[in-house]
Amino acid sequence: MAVRQILVIGDERLRQKAKRITRFDESLKTLIDDMLETMHEANGLGLAATQVGVPLRVAVIETPEERDENGTITRPKKTYILCNPEIIKRSGEEIMEEGCLSVPGYAGRVLRATDVLVKARNAQGREVRYRGSGLLAQAFQHELDHLDGVLYVDHIQNPEDLWQLSREEEPEEEFEEEQEM
């Protein structure tokens, strides 16, 4: 496994339309392992292959575990491996705050569907379906956009919906919770 370099906005490779995966082989597994490691290292919630300069339709998402007030885990962390993903159903609309590992230092407000149903293949090529709402639905939409060369900032029309984060003003513990895709 290896941590790969995450491309940042301005790099033309982020704008390519990724190609469908046709072979679910060892090199795909290596790519997925590297993407997971890269995402963990960057403290991210999701990562698309496009962001590490590989124009293939694969994305990874990991939702954090949730705990109740006693510290008991109410939902374990979950990892999603999405090869050739497609959103086959979407419903609701919600304005959500969003950040991206490829747009460091910024956050914005984007209109997203509240619930989505995603059809994809896993690393072995088997068909999987995932339903997501809220943060997970947002992550699905964000990562699938990357595979078409779209960044969340492309959805923003008003300049006031995009702002710069000032790291110094944020307390340490909040920094831990901040996750980007």
Ligand SMILES: [Zn+2]
């Ligand atoms: Zn992103």
